[in-house]
Amino acid sequence: MASWAKWQGRTGWPLVAAVMLVAGPVLAQSAAPVALVEDVGQGVTQIEAWDSLTAGTVLRLPRGGVVTLGYFRSCVRELITGGTVTIGQDRSEVQGGTVAREVVPCNTGRQQADQARPGGVAVFRGTPQPNAARVDVLLHATVPLVEMGAPGPLTIDRLDQAVARISLQVPASALRRGWFDFARTGESLTPGATYRFTTARGQLVVRVDPNAGPPRSTLSRMVRFGTTE
Secondary structure (H helix, E strand, C coil): CHHHHHHHCCCCCCCCCCCEEECCCCCCCCCCEEEEEEEECCCCCCCCCCCEEECCCEEEEEEEEEEEEEECCCCEEEEEEEEEEEECCCCEEEECCEEEEEECCCCCCCEECCECCCCCCCCCCCCCCCCCCEECEEECCCCCEEECCCCEEEEEEECCCCCCCEEEEECHHHEECCEEEHHHHCCCCCCCCEEEEEECCEEEEEEECCCCCCCCCHHHHEECCCCCC
16 A cells, blocks of 8 residues: 555644533543543644543633534534533533534444444345345445554455455554544545454454445544444
């Protein structure tokens, strides 16, 4: 993969403005994250885009300060301007600011390959493929964002066709808050295809939505380990 070889030599990420994190309720270290900071605006500090947030976290935004959040379970995406923001399980409570919400395609847990969950956006029909009867992640974009956690190997094997394995050694410089952006390789996955993702954290079977296109949200791209039912 020549494009990956070229990319490996690049280091560093653009500096990203962040929001001010203010002490809220004391949270257990084992608390599972419920939302991701997708983007932040200028004039705010301390946490970065792609930070994961737990329920009960309180953010205070300055006047005009903007943050975009994506909720893992509800697939709700929020654009919040100013005010005090309390992170909930499926949406934020905003006081003294404004919030615009939309529901975007995203993976909420383990999916069946022949039928999406009620309320899902895709139904798969046709001849079942080997190893594809049970799908862990329904991906709504062809360029995934993989939750690596730490540097290490990432392999992607296509299960419904015999094609070359994608094998990467992801360095620390390629990770941002523990996430690896597959877009940096210059490669993309095939709509409708089924893959097995393997990292040091385990394996996930990933099905790409046949209608996958440009993602509307970071949520549409995420491959998260440890979230299947």
